[in-house]
Amino acid sequence: MSTPVLDVRGLAYAYPDGHQALFGVDVHVYRGERVALLGPNGAGKTTLVLHLNGILTAGAGSVAVSGLPVEKAHLAEIRRRVGIVFQDPDDQLFMGTVRQDVAFGPANLGLKGAALEERVMTALDMVGMADFAGRPPHHLSFGQRRRVAVATVLAMEPEILVLDEPSSNLDPASRRELADILRSLDVTVLMVTHDLPYALELCPRAVVLSDGHVVADGTTYDVLTDAALMRAHRLELPFGFDPRAIDSLPG
């Protein structure tokens, strides 16, 4: 099999206060996959994500992105390859206009002039926000800011797009539109979410973390229909939602 885009092996991590958040985690994600990372509060999902671009450093084990180890020596390249969209778009938007925010990363890579403008507008187009390029981000709605935050990451042309709770605080139409956008992108996706119907809609595969261990890795459908697994790890479907009633699943 080809090299995984994301190769997490035996990853263990304890926070400085001694709390062990991850124990020997293995996750391999291949090019073009969309994988949901599920698990109850405190399972270690954010801790895992923070290892993917070197914000945290593995206590034991390793993380590599397309074969490149996530280590201090490679951080600039790793951060280009791994784009993380954090839950709060305001953590990612800090410039005067949408255009400037989306240009920030590629400009740091040395892009200028027409090439920079094209990169920015392509990324904004992908998320349906091209018409907002000249607007201050703080004049946009939350859902619009989330899309711009996705564009700031896409403008770096990442190998893997990591999204932390992308559907949170979105109204149903914005939630669906973002799903359509994510499905249309030709990029590998790892999505942390508590929104299990969203995971089912978007991600053919799901990895479940619980108490710092991977406790399941399979099709999202199989995970969500395994009542014993769901109960054991505090995963609950919304009232009345039945994965068996969904007639088309993401391919």
Ligand SMILES: Nc1ncnc2c1ncn2[C@@H]1O[C@H](COP(=O)(O)OP(=O)(O)OP(=O)(O)O)[C@@H](O)[C@H]1O
């Ligand atoms: N800075 C920290 N210092 C010590 N322990 C921490 C720190 N950050 C998180 N933890 C602990 O590590 C464990 C994993 O936390 P993490 O934030 O990775 O969980 P999560 O799966 O992302 O949870 P949630 O769904 O609530 O966002 C939890 O027990 C948490 O209390």
